[in-house]
Amino acid sequence: MTIDVATIQVHQELDVRGLNCPMPLVKARQAILKLDVGQVLKVISTDRGSVKDFQGWAKAANNVALLAQSEEAAPDGKTLYLHYVQRTK
Amino acid sequence: MSTATMELDARSAVAANGVNDVAQPLLQRIAALEARLEEMESRIPKDKVTMVVFSGDLDRVLAAFIIASGAAAMGQEVSMFFTFWGLNALRKQRKLQGKKLTEKMMALMSPADTKHMGVSKLNFFGAGAVMLRQMMKEKNVTSVEELIDLCAELGVKMVSCEMSRDVMGIDPSELRPDVETGGVAAYLADALESRVTLFI
Numbered sequence: 628m629t630i631d632v633a634t635i636q637v638h639q640e641l642d643v644r645g646l647n648c649p650m651p652l653v654k655a656r657q658a659i660l661k662l663d664v665g666q667v668l669k670v671i672s673t674d675r676g677s678v679k680d681f682q683g684w685a686k687a688a689n690n691v692a693l694l695a696q697s698e699e700a701a702p703d704g705k706t707l708y709l710h711y712v713q714r715t716k
Numbered sequence: 717m718s719t720a721t722m723e724l725d726a727r728s729a730v731a732a733n734g735v736n737d738v739a740q741p742l743l744q745r746i747a748a749l750e751a752r753l754e755e756m757e758s759r760i761p762k763d764k765v766t767m768v769v770f771s772g773d774l775d776r777v778l779a780a781f782i783i784a785s786g787a788a789a790m791g792q793e794v795s796m797f798f799t800f801w802g803l804n805a806l807r808k809q810r811k812l813q814g815k816k817l818t819e820k821m822m823a824l825m826s827p828a829d830t831k832h833m834g835v836s837k838l839n840f841f842g843a844g845a846v847m848l849r850q851m852m853k854e855k856n857v858t859s860v861e862e863l864i865d866l867c868a869e870l871g872v873k874m875v876s877c878e879m880s881r882d883v884m885g886i887d888p889s890e891l892r893p894d895v896e897t898g899g900v901a902a903y904l905a906d907a908l909e910s911r912v913t914l915f916i
Contacts, residue, residue, distance in 0.1 A: 645856050646856060646858075647855060647856055647857045647858070648782065648786070648857075649782050649785050649786035649789065649858075650858055652786055652789045652790070653785055653786070653788075653789040653866065653870070655789070656789040656790070656791075657789075680786075683790070684789070684790045687763075687790045687791065687792070688790050688791040689791070690791065
């Protein structure tokens with residue numbers, strides 16, 4: 628991933644902390660369909676599997692692009708997995 | 717053949733036969749190639765996932781619906797075919813009225829709905845299933861009932877196998893109302909144009 632996360636303009640945030648497979652993906656899909664083409668959804672997840680899941684989604688679907696992924700430590704010590712998904716179609 | 721010679725050939729052919737005689741066979745070849753291309757395109761698998769759900773075990777049914785909801789979220793068209801024990805995953809209620817003795821026995825020995833499904837390992841007369849549900853709840857994993865409703869919302873097609881439904885003596889009114897009915901050809905028609913097909 629070459630894009631710097633700080634430069635991405637986020638249009639909507641989706642908090643799926645605590646949810647497990649397949650819910651982060653399902654919720655993200657539902658949320659991104661409400662955005663306009665070109666807009667970016669930031670997904671905040673605690674599910675470690677979501678990292679590969681979002682990569683797989685972007686690879687298989689023809690209407691989304693995964694701009695970037697990053698990790699962040701939450702105040703409670705858990706790791707947060709952040710995904711920046713753009714609707715392309 | 718080089719482009720120069722090809723052009724020369726075409727020119728001499730035009731000189732000898734006129735434009736129409738040269739163009740006609742070429743147009744025919746293009747038409748034939750277009751027809752073949754169309755035929756080939758129709759045979760390329762689509763963004764589809766199909767599943768045969770044969771098992772009525774809670775853990776296996778759960779796996780089937782997790783894959784189905786994930787695939788649907790990824791933009792795939794999903795069809796699930798429920799046969800034999802898998803039909804129990806579509807059950808909403810148990811009816812005994814109007815059934816033959818063997819059908820009644822089968823109904824009483826089968827789970828009345830998804831809440832009564834057992835697990836494939838360590839079931840211990842249902843204790844294993846209760847334990848699994850409890851553990852899933854603690855880990856915040858979506859329950860199988862929620863996943864089935866979610867799949868229906870996401871447009872996952874659920875088809876019950878008519879033959880096995882009849883054999884097992886399950887009345888259509890015992891199943892979810894949004895379930896379609898089909899047979900082996902309905903499954904194969906979808907599976908043949910899917911990239912992924914699973915037997916669970």
